[in-house]
Amino acid sequence: MTKVTKDELGKRERNKLDKRERIRDAAWSLFTRQGFEATTTKQVAQEAGVAKGTLFLYAKDKPDLLFLVFHDRLATAVDEGFASMPGRAPLIDQLMHLFRRIFEMYAEHPEVASAFVSALPGAEGPNAMAVHGLTLAFVTRVGGLITEAQQRGDVSDEVPPQLAGANIFALYFGALLGWLNGMASLEVALENMLRPSLELQIRGFRP
Amino acid sequence: MTKVTKDELGKRERNKLDKRERIRDAAWSLFTRQGFEATTTKQVAQEAGVAKGTLFLYAKDKPDLLFLVFHDRLATAVDEGFASMPGRAPLIDQLMHLFRRIFEMYAEHPEVASAFVSALPGAEGPNAMAVHGLTLAFVTRVGGLITEAQQRGDVSDEVPPQLAGANIFALYFGALLGWLNGMASLEVALENMLRPSLELQIRGFRP
DNA sequence: TTCAAAAACTGACCACGGTCATAATCTGTC
DNA sequence: GACAGATTATGACCGTGGTCAGTTTTTGAA
Known part of the structure; x- marks a missing residue:
């Protein structure tokens, strides 16, 4: 059983991790710039480069x-x-x-x-x-x-x-x-x- | 200076207290029956007999x-x-x-x-x-x-x-x-x- | 390579919480 | 009673969070 590192993952898993990171970073950037309440989920989705619905697959x-x-x-x-x-x-x-x-x-x-x-x-x-x-x-x-x-x-x-x-x-x-x-x-x-x-x-x- | 009891108040104050109570009781009744999330502010307003906007004068x-x-x-x-x-x-x-x-x-x-x-x-x-x-x-x-x-x-x-x-x-x-x-x-x-x-x-x- | 099943993605859509210009009501004064 | 000013009430309206039927992508088996 070999240790699974990031680039040994299937395309699926890698894409999911990437999106997760992009969403996390987009949310953090917007929350710190505008505050939590003032940030809309639509903005987070846009900045992360995903559709709004995708956001709610990760949160x-x-x-x-x-x-x-x-x-x-x-x-x-x-x-x-x-x-x-x-x-x-x-x-x-x-x-x-x-x-x-x-x-x-x-x-x-x-x-x-x-x-x-x-x-x-x-x-x-x-x-x-x-x-x-x-x-x-x-x-x-x-x-x-x-x-x-x-x-x-x-x-x-x-x-x-x-x-x-x-x-x-x-x-x-x-x-x-x-x-x-x-x-x-x-x-x-x-x-x-x-x-x-x-x-x-x-x-x-x-x- | 006389002690002010409830029925010595002006019509304004009395109406406000009444509405407040009606809103409180309506909210409690609905929350306990349906849960907090499942209850809409519209329902609370209806059951209390006030307009939706009035609700947000009291809460x-x-x-x-x-x-x-x-x-x-x-x-x-x-x-x-x-x-x-x-x-x-x-x-x-x-x-x-x-x-x-x-x-x-x-x-x-x-x-x-x-x-x-x-x-x-x-x-x-x-x-x-x-x-x-x-x-x-x-x-x-x-x-x-x-x-x-x-x-x-x-x-x-x-x-x-x-x-x-x-x-x-x-x-x-x-x-x-x-x-x-x-x-x-x-x-x-x-x-x-x-x-x-x-x-x-x-x-x-x-x- | 082909294909079918599974998984992930999408964005139009909807119900809700909350706002605000307007209307209704109350109060004190003359 | 009549009025002006102040307070309270209204509900049509809006932007948001969250959903979901339909689409695309990935996977592994043949």
Whole structure:
């Protein structure tokens, strides 16, 4: 069984991937230039060089285009955040490092980010599912940080790592919503909202 | 300066209140019968006995109708929850009592509730603002519970009550989203998701 | 190469949410 | 009661998101 690389695919699969990319890039370009609401699906189709109906073969609806464009950006931010994370720093510093990287990604285009985050609850469609998968993996990885902290002796063994990961995610998501809708500055959101919130949660992790 | 009761109002104000109620009731009736998506604004207008344009004098857009119908229901659930709350019970029991009352309210019509909660982030319009006000008041009252627990000696004085209230709200909101979209049972959502989450947060409140 | 079945694409079409110029109604004043 | 000004109500109208019957492209088998 040989590894399948991009140019070994059949014409069908290659065309699909190409179109997917073109749609993603067209959507991103228009959303950042005009905003999400002001962009019509017709425009996205035109800029991507496909018919309007084709758009909805690659995204269930207009919000699903947001998930298409943010999936890779989010995945990259998360991966970079974990990759550059200090291994032996206190848990709060690790978390803040991670979330700072993610917040910075959103801060590049706050209006589009706000539309994305607001559309997340209850979203359906293939790209929404992909983002949901990212989220689950993320919560699991945060849970892994808790486990590591337990091995270091920084966190009590009584704390269930996955539950702790889920709580931390809920607090992060709350801070994210508050930030993007209230439009505070990045630093204020991180240091005055998210950090105290996480610190109060982590108090309960102490052995 | 006499207290202004309903029938002392001018004809204008009375008509406005009447229409508002008719719109609220028509929307609620249709949403519960057909679901939010399946209900058209035209139907709501007809059932309320107003023109379609009039609808949008009382709600900024279709989601804002959800906020119109849920505002009173939510306020009632919250008030009842606080009113019937055991005064000297442990904090976790007080919170669970409160949230149980709220979850039960949502459980009466889970589909409509799901649309409501999903529409909350980033919502605009007069009714959305009213619900937002409810939320702020709610967080403050939860903060008050923390203060009371501190006076009882159950919670450390180092815990900022308002921050604690905000954290608890974020965890509640996360559990609510997970419940309404994952469609677990009410009991599972309350006992297996929300309670452990709150308990893990409250660990950090101990003196 | 040929062909038939499957998969992907298309754009005319439609129902809906939301707007706005106009009409109707209310209010306080004389 | 009569009026002017202010507020509220109306529904024809419009642009949009989303659909789907019909068309084109790809595939693998013969």
